[in-house]
Amino acid sequence: MSKQYHFIAIGGAVMHNLALSMVEKGHKVTGSDDEIYEPSKSRLFKAGILPEQKGWFPEKIHQNLDGIILGMHARIDNPELIKAKELGIPVYSFPEFIYNQSKDKKRVVISGSHGKTTITSMILHVLKYHYKDFDYLVGAQIEGFDLMVKLSDAPVIIIEGDEYLTSPLDRRPKFFHYHHHILLMSGIAWDHFNVFPTFENYKDQFSQLVDMTPKGGTFIYCKTDPHVKELGENCSLDGVRLIPYQAHPYEIEEGKTYLKTSDEKVPVTIFGDHNLQNLQGALEVCKSLGLDEKDFYQAIQSFKGAAKRQEILAMSKDAILFRDFAHAPSKLKATVEAVKTQFPERRLIAVQELHTYSSLNKNFVHNYANTFDQADVAVIYLNPKAVSLKKLELMDEETLQNAFQRNDLMLFTEIGKLKNFLESQDYKQTNLLLMSSGNYDDMDLSLLQSKINKKS
CATH class of the missing domain: 3.40.1190.10 (Mur-like, catalytic domain)
Structure with a gap:
């Protein structure tokens, strides 16, 4: 039997996928959000459930709804949530x-x-x-x-x-x-x-x-x-x-x-x-x-891996450019060691964008000690804007060297300088590993990819 659901914060990665799944199952779906990015935006539009306007609209909440699905991005004082509670409509978190x-x-x-x-x-x-x-x-x-x-x-x-x-x-x-x-x-x-x-x-x-x-x-x-x-x-x-x-x-x-x-x-x-x-x-x-x-x-045998997990972006007979989601100390260490163990004879340039609240916090960053040990070249990228948005203090190179227990660790805080550094490297018998849950400020990788691909 078809039901009617409203999603508060429909634009999230998992939230919009659940909304699309409900449409596929034959249910009627509406939603709201104050910001919707790609690919969520295009996918919701194609399914006919992209909100017409950004923002929260209590008038979307009515007695005929079978339930509200509440995203983590919504605040506790969300006007749609308040209206749903007033009307006694069941409110489900995503996992519920x-x-x-x-x-x-x-x-x-x-x-x-x-x-x-x-x-x-x-x-x-x-x-x-x-x-x-x-x-x-x-x-x-x-x-x-x-x-x-x-x-x-x-x-x-x-x-x-x-x-x-x-x-x-x-x-x-x-x-x-x-x-x-x-x-x-x-x-x-x-x-x-x-x-x-x-x-x-x-x-x-x-x-x-x-x-x-x-x-x-x-x-x-x-x-x-x-x-x-x-x-x-x-x-x-x-x-x-x-x-x-x-x-x-x-x-x-x-x-x-x-x-x-x-x-x-x-x-x-x-x-x-x-x-x-x-x-x-x-x-x-x-x-x-x-x-x-x-x-x-x-x-x-035909499993190629999850997205952004040991993902190969460029490859030649003696060089590979990997992208990996690693964003916590255990993940960084395991990924660096895996690439080095698989290709022990190749130089390994490992780059980590510190992006999460934990990793950008100088009271936590010491948990990264020795995670870069297997890398021949160790690089950190910090986006000053991301740091300030999280209301944290931008760490300097010495702080990070002490935290990672790596005196030759390099820090970049400008994406252009990191890009120039990586493009200037010789990739003969060399693997490059880019790790982050962020996106390196949408750094253009095309020159790096062509540089590695042309070697084959």
Whole structure:
């Protein structure tokens, strides 16, 4: 039966995907936002649900609505939210709505400070390859999937479980709302410094999540992460199946990674110890859903990775330009080590744009100590505008050198100077790794790409 929903803050990456999914399902959707950027804008326009004007309009809220979906971007004093409460219309946060639509499904939640999107993407790729019927929620646009959210009549849903806050009305982590049957946990490394003020407080969120595993449920945990291992080994929940995992056995031959299985060597396009951990976690989830190991190996060979995760932007016989989403200390360290291990004979220029509130905060930045150790050239980019918007102090080169424990670390605060520096480098036997959850001020990479591509 068709229903009518209104989205407050419809322009967000995941919010607009959910709105599009609801339209696809045959529901009537309206929405509002004070700012909508691409690609959300074009996609909402194409679906016929782009708000005519920017801003908030209480008159859009009426008794015929079946529910309001409230985005994290909206404030608690939002006039549309106030009107919805006055009229007694049900208000759902994003995760509450996902659960509301998935009550009758088997729910798989992928959690952890790192690797969530990659593990979720791997599972989706394998299930799709074998024509399985499933719904999903994933935190990035991935190849072969039009939307980041799908809600249908499928019997199972794969959910990337984010620990960040639910909504302006609910300051708990999103992953508490999904009520999982199968839980995977990849690792715990302090993130969201502005929300979880201490590591103990952050870690406790994951402990509470494990405790929500029901009788007959499954907890799949990475035993090479000491904090997750502790949660797994101390888990005494009645009737819960515990499955520890570590990196899938593999070998590297001439810059290519092969999985070592009992039958054969299986080539894969992803690499690095952390990604082979992710792969093993995905394998354990697929097995828990009834898929055969051989079917997993057959499908995973064509998995190219999630967007902006070890993404290759240019390549020649002895140089690669990678872009990666790495934006927290554990992710930076793992990505740098993965590229260096895969190509040990090549020089590695590693560039990190510090972009999140945590990473730009000088009280947190010491958590990045030794994360650049495997890079031959270590570079930091800081956008002064991003720093001032977060009302933080711009750190200098010496502060960052001390924090990263790297005396030769270079700092750039002007995108033009960073661009000139990178374009002046010799890329013979050299890989360039650009890491950030930001966009390097939309730096034009075309000259760098052509410089590396022409070498082939």
